Amino acid sequence: MTNPDRYFYSDSARERGFLVGADMRANAYRTGLLSIEDSLEELGALAETAGVEVIGGTFQRLNKPVSATFIGSGKVEELKTYRDELSIDVFIFDDELSPRQQRVLEKELNVKVIDRTALILDIFARHARTREGQLQVELAQLEYRLPRLTRMWTHLARQAGGRAGGATGGVGVRGPGETQLEVDRREINRRIAALKRELEKVRAHRARYRERRRQSQIPVVAIVGYTNAGKSTLLNRLMAIAGAADDTENPIYAADQLFATLDPTTRRIILPGGSEALFSDTVGFIQKLPTELVAAFRATLEEVTEAALLLHVVDITHPNAAEQVAAVEETLRQLDATDIPMVTVLNKIDAFDGELSQAENVLAAFDDSLPVSAKTGYGVPELLTRIETMLQSEMVTLTLHLPYSAGNLVSLLHEQAMIESESHDETGTQVTARVPQKLVRLFAPYRQK
Numbered sequence: 032m033t034n035p036d037r038y039f040y041s042d043s044a045r046e047r048g049f050l051v052g053a054d055m056r057a058n059a060y061r062t063g064l065l066s067i068e069d070s071l072e073e074l075g076a077l078a079e080t081a082g083v084e085v086i087g088g089t090f091q092r093l094n095k096p097v098s099a100t101f102i103g104s105g106k107v108e109e110l111k112t113y114r115d116e117l118s119i120d121v122f123i124f125d126d127e128l129s130p131r132q133q134r135v136l137e138k139e140l141n142v143k144v145i146d147r148t149a150l151i152l153d154i155f156a157r158h159a160r161t162r163e164g165q166l167q168v169e170l171a172q173l174e175y176r177l178p179r180l181t182r183m184w185t186h187l188a189r190q191a192g193g194r195a196g197g198a199t200g201g202v203g204v205r206g207p208g209e210t211q212l213e214v215d216r217r218e219i220n221r222r223i224a225a226l227k228r229e230l231e232k233v234r235a236h237r238a239r240y241r242e243r244r245r246q247s248q249i250p251v252v253a254i255v256g257y258t259n260a261g262k263s264t265l266l267n268r269l270m271a272i273a274g275a276a277d278d279t280e281n282p283i284y285a286a287d288q289l290f291a292t293l294d295p296t297t298r299r300i301i302l303p304g305g306s307e308a309l310f311s312d313t314v315g316f317i318q319k320l321p322t323e324l325v326a327a328f329r330a331t332l333e334e335v336t337e338a339a340l341l342l343h344v345v346d347i348t349h350p351n352a353a354e355q356v357a358a359v360e361e362t363l364r365q366l367d368a369t370d371i372p373m374v375t376v377l378n379k380i381d382a383f384d385g386e387l388s389q390a391e392n393v394l395a396a397f398d399d400s401l402p403v404s405a406k407t408g409y410g411v412p413e414l415l416t417r418i419e420t421m422l423q424s425e426m427v428t429l430t431l432h433l434p435y436s437a438g439n440l441v442s443l444l445h446e447q448a449m450i451e452s453e454s455h456d457e458t459g460t461q462v463t464a465r466v467p468q469k470l471v472r473l474f475a476p477y478r479q480k
């Protein structure tokens with residue numbers, strides 16, 4: 032990563048954060064998949080990644096959120112004590128606060144109050160490297176902040192405005208642009224409109240790139256999984272073992288950090304039987320990922336929805352491996368990607384100190400799971416073979432005669448199939464192609480012996 036901290040606080044100026052959670056007893060209000068303790072621990076890891084020094088945390092059992100303050104008034108009083116005794120700069124809530132709740136809490140507590148979403152956006156802002164990634168994050172941040180703009184935040188932004196390096200107001204309030212919190216709502220709206228226009232241009236460019244890629248007929252394998260599961264490390268290992276089609280490409284940044292990767296990276300890899308596939312690494316998933324965030328990153332996540340195969344990486348050493356799997360499945364459902372065939376790997380098997388059978392028990396629900404170690408390479412050759420077999424079995428060879436009136440089907444073949452031969456006569460197009468199983472029925476009327 033280049034200059035990760037250039038625009039952000041140094042350690043000596045780290046903000047002191049305190050975590051706040053609520054354990055909802057009424058089912059309708061439950062969020063996330065982890066126990067409250069594990070969820071707060073994850074929130075702490077997110078806060079540390081965003082550069083906050085986590086001083087402590089607390090949670091409250093509630094039937095449902097209190098409408099004005101999310102937590103009960105007794106808890107708010109308790110937080111005031113922590114604020115004074117522990118010199119807390121920022122309270123970080125594990126669930127998304129409504130703009131009103133946040134305003135009321137900031138007024139009561141008289142320090143900054145942020146939530147999990149703001150924290151994740153802050154980390155995304157730090158880790159975005161491509162233009163599209165940066166635009167996407169800035170847009171998501173502004174849309175998130177617009178209804179939450181309070182004097183507290185603008186005040187902080189002004190205070191920080193004079194700082195060398197341009198840090199603006201610390202965690203949750205900092206972003207790619209320096210001026211954004213010093214401008215008023217109207218200007219933010221103007222900026223949002225400008226960002227949307229620019230994003231559209233960048234996206235059109237990327238759509239053209241993807242179109243070219245489609246025409247190259249190489250299947251895409253999207254690497255998915257919970258953040259920090261080892262997706263980027265695995266892609267680096269796949270390249271080392273299988274051989275990248277272009278060996279000038281740099282390794283992908285991997286680190287013991289949440290959301291180390293934000294922007295998609297694609298590498299072309301030669302599979303054991305000689306066929307090729309494009310492997311795409313992208314942003315990880317997390318529980319309690321707000322739907323709006325998934326929507327904001329929909330373009331990035333198209334890598335996932337358009338893939339021929341999903342490679343689901345699970346960190347089997349993580350105590351919440353099973354819950355993480357459930358969170359990934361939930362996000363795949365939100366993305367409408369559940370129809371795509373998937374192979375699951377139980378990663379970090381080198382560091383797993385239980386029995387292998389125990390690991391397999393956790394994931395007994397998967398037909399296609401393999402133990403691997405991205406670190407040592409264990410299981411990776413078998414994985415490559417499995418992927419190649421799955422990619423091939425997903426395709427069916429069809430010989431077709433398509434009348435010119437079915438031109439849209441010819442386009443579909445160009446987009447989704449691997450064309451082996453194609454010729455034209457007076458009545459239409461004669462094609463032999465390897466077609467993804469899910470599309471075969473569309474071509475039934477045109478099949479030839």
Ligand SMILES: Nc1nc2c(ncn2[C@@H]2O[C@H](COP(=O)(O)OP(=O)(O)OP(=O)(O)O)[C@@H](O)[C@H]2O)c(=O)[nH]1
Binds near residue numbers: 256284379
């Ligand atoms: N012991 C062990 N550690 C691993 C293995 N694979 C990855 N790691 C470590 O796990 C951490 C996360 O790895 P990444 O490859 O960055 O994970 P990621 O899934 O890309 O994470 P994000 O991009 O942050 O979502 C790093 O510290 C890796 O060194 C493995 O097989 N064994």
Ligand SMILES: [Mg+2]
Binds near residue numbers: 263264
């Ligand atoms: Mg990564």
